[in-house]
Amino acid sequence: MYFKDRTDAGRQLAEHLLNYEKVPDGIVIGLPRGGVVLAVEVAKRLDLPLDVVCPRKIGAPMNPEFAIGAITETGEGIFNKEAIDYLAVSDEYIKETVEYEKQQAQRRLILYRPGMPPRDLKDKVVIIVDDGLATGSTMKAAIKSIKAEGAKQIVAAIPVSPTDTYAEIREMVDDTVCLSTPPMFQAVGQFYEQFMSTQDDDVVEIMSEYNQ
Missing domain, CATH: 3.40.50.2020 (Rossmann fold)
Incomplete structure (x- = not known):
């Protein structure tokens, strides 16, 4: 289709x-x-x-198009543990990226909902x-x-x-x-x-x- x-x-x-x-x-x-x-x-x-x-993808280090998880503006998220383990993604990277993407999601939510x-x-x-x-x-x-x-x-x-x-x-x-x-x-x-x-x-x- x-x-x-x-x-x-x-x-x-x-x-x-x-x-x-x-x-x-x-x-x-x-x-x-x-x-x-x-x-x-x-x-x-x-x-x-x-x-x-406003969910935001959490991209892998060196390959941001490959999703290892995603997070929304509320902080709720999901993570691909197998991919994280396979790529040896550090806890520090995940913490920093999650915080950045959460802020971006919150910014977009405000932008998309003017006056609501x-x-x-x-x-x-x-x-x-x-x-x-x-x-x-x-x-x-x-x-x-x-x-x-x-x-x-x-x-x-x-x-x-x-x-x-x-x-x-x-x-x-x-x-x-x-x-x-x-x-x-x-x-x-x-x-x-x-x-x-x-x-x-x-x-x-x-x-x-x-x-x-």
Whole structure:
């Protein structure tokens, strides 16, 4: 399955979430930056509020694109112990990187939610949306954070994911929607005709317009 762009993927995803339309205490959470483009389409279709959680990847030393974990603005995080042990990543590196990425996540949360009240997910039905999964580290961190905030039910919604990552996510939440789990998976972007980078300004505009 291929998607024209993130907006198209969000609209397709929304059609598979109609059992959550106007669900009491429901809210859609987008994972910045790209996931927010899909999340706003889901929120519009389901007639639900839109908010964000800001997970940040913890990259390996000398190879920051390789995730050894992820953390959110609340400090909730997940770590790949096998990768950390294999790469002999020091406790000092993890501590320093976690603190830096936590600060970056907090900065982004403030930027993306201008004028909005503090996020309240206690006893909510939370639909988490991203533009796709690879290792799933940021989605896992978001799930852990949202659980810690007291969500009543968590739904993970993504257009595409590797089979093994999707299986791991399914174990962590109450419900999942994934439109495609292709056997040959290299990167999320390969399943989009257009996969332009989403900028901070794009997220701010989406959040401001939807929540005005």
